[in-house]
Amino acid sequence: MVDMANLLQITGAEMKQHEERRLCEKHSQALTLFCVEDLKLLCPLCTQPPDHQGHQVRPVEEAASHHRQKLRSYIEPLKEQLADLQKLLATQDRQRSEVREKVEKQREKLASEYESVIASIECEQAAVRSRLAAQEKHILQNLIANKATFSDHISKLRVLRKEMAETSVVSDVKLLMNIKSVLHRCDHLEPPDVYCLKYKREEFSLPPQCSALLQIMQTFREEATLDPETAHPHLLCLRIKSL
Template sequence: MASSATSLTTLEDEVSCPICQAILREPVTIDCGHNFCRGCLTHYCEIPGPDPGEQPICPLCKDPFHPGGLRPNWQLASVVENIEKLKSAPPSGLGEDLCEVHEEKIYFFCEDDETQLCVKCREALEHRTHTVRFLEDAADPYREQIHRCLESLKNEREDIQGIQSREDQRIQVLLTQVATKREKVILEFEHMCQFLERQQYLLLTQLEELDGDILKQKDEFESLVQGEICRFDALISELEEKLERPARELLKDIRSTLIRCEGRRCRKPEAVSPDLGERIRDFPQQALQLQREMKTFLENLLFELDCEPALISLDPRTSHPKLLLSEDYQRAQFSYKWQTSPDSPQRFDRAICVLAQDGFVGGRHTWVVAVNPVHGGSCTMGVVNHDVRRKGELRLRPEEGIWAVRLAWGFVSALGSYPTRLSLEENPKQIRVSLDYEVGWVTFINAVTQEPIHTFTASFTGKIFPFFGLWGRGSSFSLSS
């Protein structure tokens, strides 16, 4: 503590007034560069000299100066103010940091070395040419930097919290969808199990009837065959006996015997009647209903697990003049001949596209597009933001608010940041487009084979519209739910 007090006293001596020997008050600088209290110097100048017209001289170096040329020394005034603050600060024994080298209180900060200094450190040779400021003065710019950093970090934290909130909502939507799908799967399979049990009973009953009819005809067949065998045994015995008799007895009634034996023809009975054979042969046809029901079950299950069907119509207000729309707005065809269409802010003027009349701001929706791109033509489909560009060149990519695929030259391409040709088992004729607004999915599926084509992931904020494009004479598409 004694050392700190000594350092502060030394610092006070450096900023003391040579006239009053106290700390400078409103310090001013005269022509020779020495500093004095404004009041002390004014009072000094009022003391008359030996020659009334002679200029006053500096009390220290005796150089003359002009009384009217006093210059306030604001930097020195700031130093004096900081010394006053240091004098009013609590003593160093109450938790203050001391210089590790001189064990004196720290007053300064070297901006070149970014080091805190005491009075003795400040006078050291290595810091004499450096920019040294009082701690509070040096801390102000850093406080401003810290405030800017805090502002930036808080903004980034808010962004992350916004992402977390959005993703939490997506997770909840997905969990709800999974729970709904689980209920639908259980319900559909319960119905299917009941149907299968009924079908099993009916098919087994028919098989039991067939089994009984086969056994019945088997008994009838065996009885018939046994009767025939007995009759043939009797004739054979009669002829064998005839052969053993003398000629006179053999020739007796020989003609009648031969006629009776030769006229006897073997009946060829069938173990299974034609009617029963047809019933056995046609039994697999009884399973056709089961096959149809299973197909219907799978279609219904896929439908229940998919999105809600959307009844959409094309919007003629947005249609490019080279598109021919059907009267029910369910079909469009490309034409090189421009249609007479009034220009409007909603209409595409360069991109040969058209939007649906209604958009979506939530929910899960699906629609089917039957495509017919002729050789050299193309069909494009997907969804777009409500504020998609209508005038001038239109870049089909997610950055422009467009999520779409294109069929051209027998290939399907996903129109991402860069178009990507997709590898598919077959070229789709019908494509199912599904939009899950909350989760942010745009899914494309082959509506015939159910083969997945592509899925975009996005974050939707405004209204989303179904989107369609065509190119090439004769190219067309039609809509269905």
């Protein structure tokens, strides 16, 4: 477009002076004619057969005027196309900025949600660990107390067994004198209760985002049975369990 504008600004005198310097390379004559079919400058000798025989030939001034008008007809559409492209580029630049801004906001939102989920999970994990530690402490204390009770009972059994052995070898009268006390202790000797270990499985809850993810996984879960003879040796079996 710049080149065309510069050409259109050349004055008639300058054009004529410029054209006078152009001669036909073949015949060394001035190029005063123009072939409409081949769009080529000609000298009078170039119109002779056979090169341009039957072609429409016009004088340079007439052909130049025609094509100058034709070039001018292209300028306005080209300006419109250029303006449309510039608007399109401006729109794309604006859209690029908008996309960057949206992506950055989404990135910040995701980071915030991830931090919230992680904080919630860590809080829940700490609570579960605390309950597990308390339950472990309670169970261990009961086991230790039960063990002490059994140790004490074992000691009583040993003492009673020794007393039975000694009583069984005394004289008849002495044996019968203490038999009531001995039999009473034997008949009423009861072993201590065994502590019944009851381990309570601690439950925990995850944030709604994790629950939604598990529901999605369950929705798309499919059962598949693979043949060990044909399955890839590096294939691992993953089992997803609901929490």
